[in-house]
Amino acid sequence: MLELFLSIYLGIGFLLVAVGPVPERIAREVKDARGTLLSNFVLKREQPSEVKLLFFRIAISIGFIILWPFFTWGIIKDHKDRNTVSDNLKEKSNGLWFSYMGGHGTVICQDCDHSEEVTSFIHGFDASSSGFQCQGCGKFSSITSEELAKANQLPKNLLCECGGNLEREKVIFCPNCESKNLIYEMQYIT
Ligand SMILES: [Zn+2]
Numbered sequence: 001m002l003e004l005f006l007s008i009y010l011g012i013g014f015l016l017v018a019v020g021p022v023p024e025r026i027a028r029e030v031k032d033a034r035g036t037l038l039s040n041f042v043l044k045r046e047q048p049s050e051v052k053l054l055f056f057r058i059a060i061s062i063g064f065i066i067l068w069p070f071f072t073w074g075i076i077k078d079h080k081d082r083n084t085v086s087d088n089l090k091e092k093s094n095g096l097w098f099s100y101m102g103g104h105g106t107v108i109c110q111d112c113d114h115s116e117e118v119t120s121f122i123h124g125f126d127a128s129s130s131g132f133q134c135q136g137c138g139k140f141s142s143i144t145s146e147e148l149a150k151a152n153q154l155p156k157n158l159l160c161e162c163g164g165n166l167e168r169e170k171v172i173f174c175p176n177c178e179s180k181n182l183i184y185e186m187q188y189i190t
């Protein structure tokens with residue numbers, strides 16, 4: 001009975017080491033242990049030999065097979081976190097965002113040639129203006145910090161005339177054709 005339990009237990013361990021996020025994680029540990037030319041230089045250490053690294057990999061794998069219930073959850077969670085982070089980065093690197101546009105300029109759609117002047121963020125004498133886009137009709141508007149302070153007390157004020165939500169933290173889309181393939185040409189910044 002104990003033998004059966006042990007073989008099932010170790011079988012699951014072997015399976016986890018063979019597929020899914022666990023082998024990925026082990027590969028990363030080995031890579032970290034190998035270091036880079038630069039990190040080895042900075043830490044003034046020799047690059048560990050491939051034989052040592054192989055033992056290291058075997059040791060982690062065996063350790064995992066024996067103790068898998070303790071590691072699995074953490075590794076899966078870590079794996080999920082990494083994927084979400086890289087998804088967010090991917091999304092951020094595509095398209096045009098108010099937070100990466102300076103001043104006042106023109107947004108030009110690469111698909112339908114629609115162009116429109118937009119204020120992303122400018123400082124005035126005693127107030128600043130921030131750009132927003134209606135998520136319903138695509139209309140751009142700029143709102144001063146004073147208006148924004150008022151709107152914070154009454155969040156419903158951050159609505160477009162059409163009833164859509166005004167957003168600043170969303171990727172900008174063409175008001176004409178809804179394409180996200182846009183470029184921004186800055187005219188001035190204050
Ligand atoms: Zn609208």
Ligand SMILES: [Zn+2]
Binds near residue numbers: 112
């Ligand atoms: Zn367009």
